[in-house]
Amino acid sequence: MPELLQPSSNIWRTERADEFAIIIDADNYFAATRAAMTSAQKSIFLVGWDFDASITLGRPGKQYDGPSHVGDFLLWLTRKNPELEIRLLLWNPGFLSSWAKVANLPYLLRWKFHRQITVHLDGNHPVGSSHHQKILVIDDAIAFCGGIDVTAGRWDSRPHLDNDPLRKRPNGTSYGPWHDASSLCSGPAAKALGDLCRARWKLAGGEQLAPVNCQRDLSSVEGAISFGSVILGISRTTPAFADQESVSEIERLYVDMIMSAERTIYAESQYFASRIIAQALARRLKEDDGPEVILINPIKADNWLGELAMDTARARLTAGGAPIYVHSKLMIVDDKALRVGSSNFNNRSMRFENECDVAFEAGRDKRLSKQLVQLRDNLLSEHLGVRYDEVTQTISRTESVIAAIEDLREIRKGDQSGNRATLVPYKTPVMSDFQEWLADNEILDPEGPEAVMEPIERRGLLRGLLTIPPKLGMRRTSGLR
Structure with a gap:
């Protein structure tokens, strides 16, 4: 057992990551998540604080297989693979909900009765609190965990140019340079993050979900800073609420x-x-x-x-x-x-x-x-x-x-x-x-x-x-x- 990482103290559990990498800034992150989701076989699980279906998932202006906007992209994935199940678990802050955005409403209506896409808005938290996690798990084999939400105002490249013409919200307005970071892992550590997502899903009123059994190799990710195989610890904060103990x-x-x-x-x-x-x-x-x-x-x-x-x-x-x-x-x-x-x-x-x-x-x-x-x-x-x-x-x-x-x-x-x-x-x-x-x-x-x-x-x-x-x-x- 590593000296610093201690289960039941400063981490929830440790698992081997066959590959672990740091991804700096959303230019690299959006491209990496798009590539990983495109190759999904059985399951995509997205847990987020905020979400905007109208943003470009990838570099603005670049041509990709499938639609550029993430909302249309998810629909395209289901048409491409009838066996794929997509679940989105997002924070529900009541009247401030991200789904109140005009850009999200058409997708919410289309997804409500969609056989392969399910959305839960999670308000299961103390008054004034929020669900701030940003996790994406694909086939229980590849997972992303960090600080980047799939929403507007996040995309930027590492040079952080003062006036980058690509750095615009879906409505066309510009925003300033934005620095961010996330991580990528594969193997048992990715499945552990899938377990965390499934537990959150059930607490939010969803059904009990079984782990996904899907063997996948992780292809190289452009722009990712690879560390190879590591023993990865997963740490949580959870506020006390109802029958749930604080962590x-x-x-x-x-x-x-x-x-x-x-x-x-x-x-x-x-x-x-x-x-x-x-x-x-x-x-x-x-x-x-x-x-x-x-x-x-x-x-x-x-x-x-x-x-x-x-x-x-x-x-x-x-x-x-x-x-x-x-x-x-x-x-x-x-x-x-x-x-x-x-x-x-x-x-x-x-x-x-x-x-x-x-x-x-x-x-x-x-x-x-x-x-x-x-x-x-x-x-x-x-x-x-x-x-x-x-x-x-x-x-x-x-x-x-x-x-x-x-x-x-x-x-x-x-x-x-x-x-x-x-x-x-x-x-x-x-x-x-x-x-x-x-x-x-x-x-x-x-x-x-x-x-x-x-x-x-x-x-x-x-x-x-x-x-x-x-x-x-x-x-x-x-x-x-």
């Missing part, structure tokens, strides 16, 4: 990874508003020989509610081109462990939403250790707008990831090409008393269902600072570097 494996995994780090913690997250995560990082940063911490966030949330709820909390927890919105949820610790999934650094993802992440550790496998560092530097080269070899050489020269980032940022300042994409330091904004009150009392980002009804005087973003509850299994794991 906080993801929170435990985050803290255990932070506490196991010796040199570097690299993380990308849409938000930074979790009290527990902030305390764990603060504890490590107090150490004389603690790890460097690199946290990549967007400049601000992409909607007014997220900005009000999450950006204010981030400000309270930390002392040229168009902004690139960071929506990915990924962490790499040293050269030893990686996790990616749907969870953010906020209280909701730790205790209040339904989330799913996957993780693996390199152990003594030097090949995997090297690949983890290469992935981190690959991502830094994208964020800094420099070549990969510039990142690796600068880190080698400075012997510090943070020093290398600062050096490369200075180089970008003098770039006369007009393309100055780079990272910028976070600056704590000036906040009103109301914004501080919202953040400090976690009004819009509660730590679970019970916290929603908790009196204001018992809440507090900053309470118990530098105190990590022992039940989270916080430790420095021997052998991790």
